[in-house]
Amino acid sequence: MLRSQDIRIRDPFVYVDKSNQIYYLYGTTDENVWSGEAYGFQAYQSKDLENWEGPYDVFKPQDDFWADRHFWAPEVHYYRGSYYMFASFKSEDKCRGTQILKSDLPLGPYQPITEEPITPREWECLDGTLYIDGEEKPWIIYCHEWLQITEGKIYAQKLSEDLRETISEPILLINAADAKWTNAVNDGVYVTDGPYLYTTENGELLLLWSSHSDTGYTIGTARSNSGHIEGPWEHNPLPLFAKDGGHGMVFKTLTGELMLTIHSPNKSPNERPIFIKLQETDSGLALLK
Template sequence: MNVYNSASNVANPQVGHLLTDIPAHDPFIVADQATQTYYLYTGGGPRIHGMDRYGVLTYKSKDLVNWEGPYVVFTIPDGIWANPQHGAWAPEVHSYNGRYYMFVTLHNNDRALEGEGHGGYRLQWRGSVIAVSDFLEGPFEIIKQEAPVPPEHHMTLDGSLYVDEEGVPWMVYCHEWVQTADGTIEAVKLTNDLTDRASDPIHLFDGSAAPWDNGDHPADGSKSIYVTDGCQLYRTKNNRLVMLWSTYDKGSYVQTIARSTSGKLEGPWEQLEPLVFDDSGHGMLFQTFEGEWKLILHSPFRMPASRCKIYDIVDDGDSFSIKQD
């Protein structure tokens, strides 16, 4: 078990890990051109990693095969709205205006929201924050500490950075099915320094927009549930705007994809055929140092068995697809 050492900000890093060795959920890779190093970010915590509080870990690799780590790059501090013992989900790290910004979802299970939850869950504070560092290995420090960046009365998760064609930064995120039943993908404009949101949310699409019946339909007649997870946006070589997101199919996690028919964040969005089934999802796309597109995701869904898988991707100009052998 990795033991968190707060003095050195390291969780017993070791060399020679394969992806099959690394328990990881909601993986995110940064390909750092300056050092020719790939950084894999994932959530870390007490139960699996021996840390005294939740946070974010990174592993490093030169070839996407052999990995060194884990290194603790962020831990939830005391004195903010979130509870350090209640989880850190879906970390992403983006280069923006010369610094590195981490988007990560935090929680406070003891701070209730008004209203009734769906699926037997209660409503509580959950939302994405932004933390900043000058280095990919951190440490990252939260910018806004009193509340999440999306509206705090919304139960949200999986915030991601998108910079539009006019250079305006947005946080695109999921509005939790626990609160809405039919989960949604939404977005808020951010201030230019990423310190806070600068607009009310806009609605992009509903979870029920998937091109198959991805709903859980309770036998008691209560509202059907549609999950939205892991929204991330990319441009193809022909400048088509596409979004990865995840949902379910008959209880199995699915990596799917959507495309904006207008080429703008506001959509409208059309749903394309899923990329990966088999209890796989919350993936992201990245390019290797040779310019090849890759998809990394986790499978199966449940920790601690969850592991990363990498797929070769084809950019055909209109969308992205799994490269066929």
């Protein structure tokens, strides 16, 4: 049995299995996060978000898999009777992209449902996440990476109902440089990563995302003024979390508490999963004091 502080993980994502009263924790788990050949993804399970069983291998690439490095930020969503993993991959001669994988069980094994990523192949993309709109239609939200365009941006595209292809052109949601709290890291470079959509109890649609501020790795939020994924989106002028932690997502615990999970600190190999209670406010979300 492991404690949360024993688990090195980046980009943590929690899937809550209410029927079996289990939390599943996924994330970037390769020892060589930034370089070297990638191993795959591992996951953990818990009853209380503190004591964890694992790790369990949930994805290991086949020999013919197109990517060999930067296996990042897996998310798992239950959709139409199956579990779908959205994760980022890269190879030396192909742009980074989000690939969708599928399994019949939360702990896998997960297998790609297409031969190539779902994000635009000529774009460097990462951190794709699934959003289901009010008409029960699926979307992918992802980052167009600053490595290619200097000012990182977040886009959305409609997906086919089997999640095998995009069926709309990319829609720009936000530009990192437009938020008041973001800082350029080098010569006008603005980072975007970790988008996650959350709908409040009163129906407001919020976008969590991460970048850099004057206190380090930081999570901010934006609000859709229309309540729909197409926006327009407005940045919250103040960040949600600004203490050297990020790539967050929101979930409700088995007892109904609203929770944010992030990795902190942001320096390898010290990253750990952190769980922080949240509350909804008139301005969106706030850390529970």
